[in-house]
Every structure is written in structure tokens, then in C-alpha cells.
Amino acid sequence: MDIGWYLVVSVLIFCIGAAGVLVRPNPMVILLCLELMLNAGNLALVAFSRMWGGDDGQVFALIVLVVAACEVTVGLGLIVALHRRQLPVDVDELNELRG
């Protein structure tokens, strides 16, 4: 099968993820969308790896999985902390960084 299709799927998933990050207000959903983006990247890596016959891409994909796991831990931790402190779980409300 042509590699192009794999890449099209990857780009589609990435764009869905990016759009989700941009438009959804719920941090939980944003985390999910981030996972989508990361895994879209993984798909592309694995596809390229198969195309070239090397295994660098596979290794890279594994590392991205690890990073994603870490990121989810931190992100979920933040969300739990927000919840515990009775803060709104809505990224639009959390705008204390405004200058």
C-alpha cells in the first residue's frame, strides 16, 4: 500500500487533535486531543519506518509513548488538583496569566 494513505490518516488525526485543543474548553478533552496529536505523529513515524525498512522510527514511537504517559500523569494531576480546590474545570476561566 502506498505510504501516502498512512500519512493522510495521520494528518487527519493530527488536525482533529489540534482543532480539539483549540476549541474545547474542558481540560480533560484537551488532554485527550493532545494524545490524538501525539499518536498521529507516532503513526507517521511507524509508516516512515516501514517505508525505509529501518527501526529508528519504531524506537522513536516508543519514546513518544513514554513521553505521552508522563504528560498525561502531569496533566491529570493538574486536573485533580483543580477539582480538589473547587476551581472551575474550564480553561477559559483559568486565565490568571493575563498581563
Add this chain to the structure above:
Amino acid sequence: MKTTTYGWLILLFPLVGTILIGFGYRRLGQASGWIASLAIALAFASAIGALLSLLGHSEGHRELTNSLWNYDVSAGVDARLQVLVDPLSVFMCLVVSGVSTLIHIYSIGYIRSDRGESRYFAYLNYFVFSMLLLVLAGNFLLLIVGWAFVGAASYLLISFWYRRSTATEAGIKAFVINVLGDVGLVLGTFFIFRHTHTLSFEGTFAAAPHVFAHNSTDLVAGCLLLLVGAFAKSAQIPLHTWLPDAMEGPTPVSALIHAATMVTAGVYLIARMHPLFEIATTAADVGAIVGCLTLLVAASIAIVQTDLKRVIAYSTMSQIGYMIMGVSSGAYVGGLFHLMTHAFFKALLFMGAGSIISAMGGEQSLDRMSGFRKAMPFTFVCFILGGLALSGMPPFSGWFSKDDILGYLLHRGGLFVVLGILGYAGALLTGVYTFRMIFRAFFGDPCPEARELEQGHLHHAESGFNPGNGELEDTDVGFPGPEHNIAERNWTMIFPMATLGVLALIGGAVEIPGVDDLITKFLRPAFAGSRLFAIEPSTGNAWIGLIVGALIAIAGISIAFVIWIREPGASARLEQRAPALHTFLYNKWYFDELIDFVVVRPAQLTGRFAQTVLDGGLIAGGVTGSGTGIVRAASATVRRAQTGFLRYYAALMIVGIGAVALYFLIAST
């Protein structure tokens, strides 16, 4: 034991005393006075040890130095913790520690009821340590350290009653003028060090004749700066105004610091630096002339002052004028001999004054005192002994020492004859003001306080008050204690006064011209290279001088007797006849006003100008104002980029990364 070890011991005991009392003040209480006295007594014993050990050396080997450690000996600087034990420093140590011991014992009785007793004795020990460090220092570095230390100790003790506004102001004044002297001393040291490349006294004095020509500019400048230090410390014109104000401190402090020891540091400095002053003769002449001026000005002021302690303070200034004049002209023995006898009789007079002031319930004005002769017989006798010694009556100690200086001046000739004659004029004034004080305080009808005391009851003011400005005070810490202590009822006060009284009477016997000359013989090794030391009036001339001095003293006392005893009201008539002169003298020649006009006002004006125009206008307005304005405006612009919305940041990031990726894509194809 090595001779220098005694030198270190002299320093050790007062230091240990300070630390012990300073840290243990909560527990010690009344014991602190005895610990302090013991520490100084041990220092005195060590000084005697040093004396005996020094006499064991042959005459040519009596200048011993010892370094405990080096601070820094490199790059041409030799900064050592070094003492110099020679006849001069041992002489000073004996006088300082001996008189200090007696004054410590006196203080035990005097300060007994004060709440700050331990603090007082810690300060007092610290002062003695500093003074001994000053006289034992073997190089300029340690001399400067000791010099600054005594200034600090003097400040602490003048402001000892720190809730009295007058006392704190006097302390600040003394400290500021003393620091001016410190600066002079440091700068003078630089001038000399630049040429001799060594800080140690031995090296400096050995090198001085080779590197400095006679009256070379740098040396004269250096010596004049040293004189600034000496004048500030010894209260010579025009840096004398702090000394009368320093009488705000407790009376034993006035006796110790402002009569017997610290104010004589300038005399010691000039005597110690004699090899330099003998090359820089211009500077030495300046010292002699200023000393002479001071002795006349101070004596004239002392005649009209009404505050008992201030009269004695001006008398101290005047007597130190004699010493400065003496040592600057080369009468080293005379100057140092007078230093010693003056320490005896002036400390005695202050102790007596403390006793009378206590009997008056803190009042210091001579206008209020009279007729204490019967009420306080012991104090009266001590005052008479001290007063006769101060006026120079034979055979009291002051008679020998003062005329030792004046005889030398007359013998040396030239300018010094004029100074000597003026010195005799000052001696006449000395007799007048001393006995004015005694006649007013002890003779005449007893004042109410004296009458109360005659009936066996010590007068107590209903509440404490400041004798300077009459403000009411309590008796808690920071103010004088509730009890007043007179000598007649305290053996700790009687013992030192009696000892000093005997010394004031017989202290002159150590240097009778043609009989023993002990001080001359003892000090000779310290002044071995001196050109001026050898000049000495013949025994016959010395005795003629002594007889003239005695006649002048009798004349002075007689004048005082006529004015204040035989013809009551004579002094008021004199005041009326020359009101301008009286006002001029009563206002102390307007020196305070002069300094205020010349130094203080311009400094305040400059300060205000700097505050409003330079700091307020230029720095705060121009530099800081425009700087903050620019930063504030710039940050306001940049701040708008920070919205706080997560999606906004995410979108920017995606756009940014997309743009970068696009750029690389386009660039690669």
C-alpha cells in the same frame, strides 16, 4: 618572663574583664565593679612587672618589640599585631592603669545604685583596654586601632545615661570630632608611610632622617595631620568644644577619660612621634603655639563658668595645653611629668566634684553651692590638695611639673620664651579660677543642702532632674540611679581620693631639679636620638623658675581670695564694669557658634542642596523617573500579548510551528 610578655598581659586583663562583664552582666550585678577593678589592678601589676623587667635591661636595650601575629606582610605593607615596650609606653601604662584602678574603685561607690552598673563597668574596662592598646602599639596600624577604640569608648561613656537628650547629644558631638581626629591620624600616617614604606615605629624612626629633608613638605603635612588627631583627642583649639559638653557623662568618667587618660593621648602621640616632629620643626612650632593658645583661652573661660564640672573641664583643656606646648617644643620630660601629676590632681578634683554634686542632689551650678567646708570636711581637704597642686603651689606636684615645662621653654630661647611667659600668665589665671571654684563651693554661708548635710541628712531632690536643662527624669536604666553617694559615707570613694590626695602632694618628688630627676633618667633611653631632649636648664635656673612659679601661684590665689572672700560682691562689680568681656568669656569665646557658622551650617546647606536638587531633582526625577517611565510604557505594550487564554497560546504555537515547518519545506525544495 620576657619584658614584652608583660606588655601583652597589660592588654589581656582589661580585655578579659570587658568580655566577662559584657557577657555576664545579668548574673554579676554588684560584683561587676569588683571584677572590673581587679582586672585593671592586675593590669597595673603587669605594668609594674614590665617596669621592673625593663630596668633589668641595660640602657641601650630598653626598646623591645614583639609581634603576636602578622595580619599582612606583603606588597610593602607590614601590618603586625605588635607591641612596643619602652620607657615611654611603660610610663604611660603605669599612669593609665594606676589612675584607672583608683577610679574604678571610686566608681563602685559612686555608681552603686545605678541600674546600668554592669554596662558601665564593661565600658570602663573596654576604655582602659583601648587606651593601653593605644600606648603599647608598636606600629601605626595598632595605634590607629587604639585611637579609634578610645573614641568609641568615650562616646559610649559620655552617653552612658542614654535617655538624657543632653548626654546623647554630647556623645555624638564628642564622637564626630574624635573621628575627625582619626581621619587626620590615618591621613598623616599615609603621608609618612609613602616615604618610609613601613608601619612600625622603629622602622619609621630609623628611616625618617634619611628619607625626609629638614622641614620637607610631605613630612610637615603628615605631622600637621597627626596634630589634627592629637588636637581632636586632647581638646585643643579649635577642636575642643566636645570636652566641656562631655561633662554630661558620669563624674568618674570625666575623671578617667576627660582628665587623666584619654585626653592626654595627644600628648603621648607627639612624644612618641618626636623623631618626626624634630625634623618637621614647622609642625612642632604649630603644636606649641596652639597649645599655648589653648591654655590661655581655656583658662580665661574657666574663670567665668558657673558649672562646677565645666570649670574643671576647661582647666583640663588648659593643662593639656601646657603639655602639648611642652612636648611640641621638646620638653618631653616636662610634658609627660605634667601628664602624670595632672592625672593625679585632676582626677582628685573630679572625684571631689562628684562628691559635692551628689551632696547637691545632682545640681552642678556653682551659683547654688556654698559653704560645704564643714559639711564635707574630707572632700574639702581633697579639693584643697588638688587645687593647690593645680595652681602650682610648692611643694605640690603641679608646682614641679608645670615649671619643668616653662623652665625648658625659657631656656630654649627664641619664640619659646614668648610661649613660656604666656604660660606663666596662664598659671596666674589657673590660680584664680581654681580658688574661685573652691571659695565659692566651700566657703561663705552654707547653702540649704550643706546645712542639711551638717545635720547628718543627705539632700535628695524630690524627683530626678537633668542638671543641664532641668528636665524631669525617673531613676530607671538610662538615667542616674536613685541614690546619691558622697565620699564621706563610702570607703570605696574615700580610699581612691585619699591615695590621689597623697600623690598630688608628693607626686612631684620624683623629679626635683638637681635632686633626683628620676623621670628624666627613666625616659632617657626612649628619647636617645633626640636633639631637644639634651637641652636642659641648669639646676639654678630651674629653681629660679620654680620660685617665680610659686610666686605667681600665690598671686593668683590671693586675687581669688580678694575677689570672692574678702570683698563680697567684687565679682559682680567686675562683671558690671566689663559686661562685654564677661559675656564673651561666658559664651566660651563663641567657639561653638563659630564652628556652627563655618562648618555645620555650610554642611547642612550642602546636604539640603544635595537632597532636594541632586537627589530629589536629578536622580529621582531625571534618572529614576525617565528610566521607570520607559520600562513601564514598554511593558504595557508587551503585556497585551498575554491574554491568559490557553487556546490562544496553543493557536499561536501551532501557527508558529506551522510557519517554521512551511519555511523549511519551501527552503528544502
